Amino acid sequence: MPDTVVYIRSQPRYGDQVVAFPTLYQLKQWWPSQRLRVVARDDVGRYYTSLPWVDEFVRVSSFREHVRCLPARANASINLHHSSERYGLVSMLRRPALRMGFRNNRLSDRAWTHSHPKNIGEYIGLANLRLLGTYRSFDPHQAALNCFREIAEQRKRPVAPVDVVMVPGGGSGPFKRWSIAHYIRLADLLKTSLGRGTQFSFVLGPDEAAELELINSLRRPEFRIEYCRTIPELSALMLRARLIVANDCGPSHIAQGVGVPYVGVFNEPNPEWFWQRPGAVDVVPDVAGAGINSIAPEKVLAACMGALAADPVDRVLPVAA
Secondary structure: OOEEEEEOOOOOOHHHHHOOHHHHHHHHHHOOOOEEEEEEOOOOHHHHOOOOOOOEEEEOOOHHHHHHOOOOOOOEEEEOOOOOOHHHHHHHHHOOOEEEEEEOOOHHHHHOOEEEEOOOOOOHHHHHHHHHHOOOOOOHHHHHHHHHHHHHOOOOOOOOOOOEEEEOOOOOOHHHOOOHHHHHHHHHHHHHHHOOOOOEEEEEOOOOHHHHHHHHHHOOOOEEEEEOOOHHHHHHHHHOOOEEEEEOOOHHHHHHHHOOOEEEEOOOOOHHHOOOOOOEEEEOOOOOOOOHHHOOHHHHHHHHHHHHHHOOOOOOOOOOO
16 A cells, blocks of 8 residues: 655644645545554654544654655655754655645755645745645545534544633733633623623633633633533544634634634734635734734724625524624
């Protein structure tokens, strides 16, 4: 069985893995009978071994190990790195029929049979899909949606649908966290706009202990907490949402992949981590350097209404009471 080998970026965070999932999905659609191997330098195998399209995960450290992961019989090497010559050299040594990678004015640009220019102004998940698109055309938005639909089917626990999903995390630090007080105020504003029956889910993880305590203390029946949910469970939750509001964090990339109306709250413009599409709006401080919590909930409300208005899908919203 020939191999398709994907070298993922050397980044250990949750979001860095999620943005690669639609690429892996699409590769398996093209070559379902081929063995799909994911290769990484970081200890991130838990993200990939549960995916229905990944046959093998290999963690490597040395250059020799990188080369060994790409056998001479391989069909393709897909290189999601864009700042190392290592992966172009591996492809040149092994020379699979298809060698895909990012052009970045490096010597290894010559290694690729198919390439896409690296641009930090392009959402990283979309860039990965556009790299594949240099070989064969497909709809990247549909690929991402289908990817997370398949992941959602793997959930072990039920997930009840909700109107609005809020994701107040920010694993990289406080500078990425729009405060929980702002999210609660936004919920009140959204109820006025969308109807008093609007229901909200707050996606929280182990780093959000303070947020968990605060929301629990409010005892508001329209607030639900989704604590430490798995990626399949979050996929199911977000696929059925009418609106998602999120900080720049790992689960926000599931939200952007499922294609529902989305508002991303950022401390500064960050197009590499925001998928610009109809129904998606990013919000940043009015004054550069002012900090994420200088963003008023009213400004995010306006972004939410804009995202809902621009959404190409006719979604049913609660009737205002």
